[in-house]
Amino acid sequence: MKVVITGGAGFLGRRLARRVLEIGHLTAPSGASEPIDELVLFDVSEPSEAISADGVAVRTVTGDIGDRGTVFDLIDRDDISVFHLASIVSGGGERDFDLAMRVNLDGGRHLLEAVRARVGMPRFVFASSLAVFGGAAMPTSVGDATKHTPQTTYGITKAILELLVNDYTRKGYLDGRSARLPTVIVRPGKPNAAASSFVSGVIREPLNGIDFTLPVPETTSVAVLGYRAIVDGLIHLHELDGERIGDDRGVGLPSLTVTVNEMIEALRRVAGTRRLGDITVDLDPFIRDVVESWPTVCASERAAKLGFPNEQDLDEIIRYFIKDYVEE
C-alpha cells in the first residue's frame, strides 16, 4: 500500500515517515495489514534530509496544497492512507488570514475530495490542534466533549477540518480520524512562525549554548507532548478500529500541563554539567495573547480508553531530545 504524508518535509512529518517505514505496514482499505511499498512526503519545500527504506519507493513531492490538481495527483491509488499534517501555523495564520484559508481549509478540502474519489474507504488521519479551544466560553479543563471556540484563524481551520473529517466519514467517503495535538516538544532546528515556537526554544536553544529570550512570563502554563508520543499517537489513531472511535472522530491526545518554569527546571536537571545558554524574558504581547487563548489542562480519559501511548515526564522528553538531536 501507499502512504502519503502532507507536511512531510516538516519535523513531525519526517519523524512520522521514519516511524511508519520502521513498522513497515499499516491497515489498508481492505481491512488487512498490508506492507508499505510507496511513501510520499508532500510539502511546499524539499525535506532537509533523505529518507529511505529497503523495498519502499520513498518520494518527496513539492507543490501547493491549495492547488486541486496537485493534490489529486498525489492520491493515485486505492490502497492508500493519508496523514494530513500540512498547515500554516498559528502565528503565520494570524499574520496572513487568506493564506491560512487557502492552505488549511481549501487544501484540506482538496485532499478529502481526492481521497473520496478513490474506490474503498482509505484511512485519513488529520493532525488537529488544541488551538480549536479558546475564548471566554472555554472551561478550565478541555476534553473531547468541549465546544470548539478557537481564537486564531489556525484554530478555526483546524476545527472546520475536524467537522469535515467527521462528515466525509459519516457519508462513507473515507475513514477519517482527527488527533488534537498539544504543543509538540522539543522541536529541533530553528525557531518558526508558530506562536508556540518558544516552548521548544526555551529547551533547545540553551542546550545548544545559545541565549534565549522568552516572549511570555515564566509562569505561563502550556499543554505539551513529546514528539515520540505524538508520532506513536498518530499511528495508533490510524490503526484503531473505527467502531471504537464512534461518530465524533476527533480525539485529544494525552498531554502534560507544565509551566515554562518547570520546563526550565527540568532542563537544568537533565543538562547536568552542560553549559546552557542564558534565559531572559522580553514579553511579546502578540505571542502572549495567542498562547493565553490556548487551554492548559486537557482531560484525556477517552484517549486512555482508546489505548493511546502514555506520555513520559518532562525529564524523559528532554533526555530523548538530547539523544536524538543534540550533538555530544
Next chain:
Amino acid sequence: MKVVITGGAGFLGRRLARRVLEIGHLTAPSGASEPIDELVLFDVSEPSEAISADGVAVRTVTGDIGDRGTVFDLIDRDDISVFHLASIVSGGGERDFDLAMRVNLDGGRHLLEAVRARVGMPRFVFASSLAVFGGAAMPTSVGDATKHTPQTTYGITKAILELLVNDYTRKGYLDGRSARLPTVIVRPGKPNAAASSFVSGVIREPLNGIDFTLPVPETTSVAVLGYRAIVDGLIHLHELDGERIGDDRGVGLPSLTVTVNEMIEALRRVAGTRRLGDITVDLDPFIRDVVESWPTVCASERAAKLGFPNEQDLDEIIRYFIKDYVEE
C-alpha cells in the same frame, strides 16, 4: 442604508423583508440607526409575491450564491447589512453533498468575503440551525456551550459558517452574529425537501382540508419556534450591542419542545369546528433518522439574558398561522 437578504424568495426571507421594511431602519456600520433606502432579496428564483415599501428601492436578484462575482455584486455599498438565510436544506443536503458544500459553504464564504471587502464593519446575521447538534456525544439538553457534532451535511455547513462568522468578527472584517434556529412552524405553501417539512405539514395540510401522512411516529419530539418569533429574533440579534454577545457570536434562539402528538392536539383545539384533513402515519426511515439526530431540549438562558423575544405557546402559533395564511 442597504439590506441584503439571501434566501430572500423563501418563506422566512420574505417575512423578514416585510418586517424590516415595517421597522424602516437598522443599526448601520456607523453605529447609528439609519433609514433603509434599499433592500435586495437574493435567491435562486424569484419570490412568489412582490414586496414594496414607500421610499425604499426593493429589488429581487436571482443567481447562484456559489458564484463569487454574483455575490460580490450584491454587496456594493459600505452602509449595508446582510441577513444570510440562503441554504440547501437538511434533506436536500443529504441527497446532494456537493450542492450543499457549494451553496452552504462556498456561498457563505463568498458572502463573508464580499462584506469583508467593504469599508467599516457591516453587520452580518447568519441563520444557523439546531442541526449543528447530534450524534452519540449530544447531551439531552443542548445550549450555547454544547459542542457542535452535526449528523447531516446541512448541519456541518451550518457549524462551519458559525466558526467563520466568529473568526471574521474576531479579525474585525465584519460584525457577525449567528442565530441557531429550531424548526420553524408553521410554514405555508407546499412541503419541501427539508427533513423537518412534516413539522409544519402536520398542521398546515389538515387545516387546508388535505389528508397528511406523517413520516415519523406521533411520539417524536421536536424543538420548534413560530415564524414571528424567529423573524423578530433575527432582527433583535442584528440590533444587539456586539459587546454583550462576546467572542462566541452564535446564540440559540428560544424554542418550545413539543411532541407531534401535542401539535396535533393543539391543532384540534384551535381549529374548533373547521373540517381537518386526516392524519395517518407511514414511517419514512430516512426522515426519521435525520430528525432523531436533532436535539429536542434547548437551554436558552443566554438568549433570555440577551432579551430575545419569548415564544408563544403552540395554540398561539397556530392561531397566527390561521390569521396569516389560511383562507377564511
